[in-house]
Amino acid sequence: MMSNDVVTNKPSVVPSLKNMSVAELAALTGQEVSSNENQGLPRFAINHSEEDNEGRSVPRGEFSLKLPDGVTAYAKEAHLRIFIRAFTYSRWDAEQGTFGSQTIQALNLSADFYDTEGGMRCGRLTKAESEGLAKDSPEMNLHKSVKCNQILYNTVQLVNPVDADGNKVDMAKEVPSVWYVRGSGFMPVSDHISMLHRQNKAMYTAVNKVTTSRKKMAGNSYYVPVMSTLKFVDMQGGDQELMTKFFETKEAINNKVMGQWKSKKEKNAKLGDLSDFGEVLAASV
Numbered sequence: 001m002m003s004n005d006v007v008t009n010k011p012s013v014v015p016s017l018k019n020m021s022v023a024e025l026a027a028l029t030g031q032e033v034s035s036n037e038n039q040g041l042p043r044f045a046i047n048h049s050e051e052d053n054e055g056r057s058v059p060r061g062e063f064s065l066k067l068p069d070g071v072t073a074y075a076k077e078a079h080l081r082i083f084i085r086a087f088t089y090s091r092w093d094a095e096q097g098t099f100g101s102q103t104i105q106a107l108n109l110s111a112d113f114y115d116t117e118g119g120m121r122c123g124r125l126t127k128a129e130s131e132g133l134a135k136d137s138p139e140m141n142l143h144k145s146v147k148c149n150q151i152l153y154n155t156v157q158l159v160n161p162v163d164a165d166g167n168k169v170d171m172a173k174e175v176p177s178v179w180y181v182r183g184s185g186f187m188p189v190s191d192h193i194s195m196l197h198r199q200n201k202a203m204y205t206a207v208n209k210v211t212t213s214r215k216k217m218a219g220n221s222y223y224v225p226v227m228s229t230l231k232f233v234d235m236q237g238g239d240q241e242l243m244t245k246f247f248e249t250k251e252a253i254n255n256k257v258m259g260q261w262k263s264k265k266e267k268n269a270k271l272g273d274l275s276d277f278g279e280v281l282a283a284s285v
Contacts, residue, residue, distance in 0.1 A: 075158035118264025
């Protein structure tokens, strides 16, 4: 798919420069480089922090959603419709404070999860691969550091949302967003989606109520999502277009991951046998 930054035969319409501020000109011309944090879909999540990046107290255990205008809203309850559920593996690099590796997003767990390091599943082993390995072996240590995530492309509406200062946030409409669900939240969400499947209901027709429940283990408290279905709705205006945009977003991420996979594979080609490299490259073109 061609990026919006690629020059086409049709010239772009440039607004009148005389009526634009410096900030608007900077955004228009690429002078201002936005951080990746503010790009893409808003991130919906359970807030596990007691403070935000500016040191303000924020409600731990409530949902957070960074809105397109940059404001992060918080709420105890959210209503969401799930359009796509995908899976991905990722490995957290504690020293760098970021994800050291991640895989493509696939719609089922039996897929081939190519990762950004030129491997598969970020080093996560299958049951057969882990048999016979010592518990403290490098392979098992790497295996334990890799987590499987559910990625929910959804629309969400927070109920009575407020910002970090406690001010009410206007959120009259659903907002397209993405929710990465891992750890203790994985199974509650998975079970709810399975229930919708047993009811023969398409995910996006279900308006789901989501709250959190506080749990405690070994002196540490954490929060898990609690999901229930409020109602079922017919296809809404714009749903088809939104579904397309969600799939385009997923495809763009996978293309980026596959590009990194190929680059890493090519760099490592001199170090070992790549018997399936050509086959995978041909299939991914």
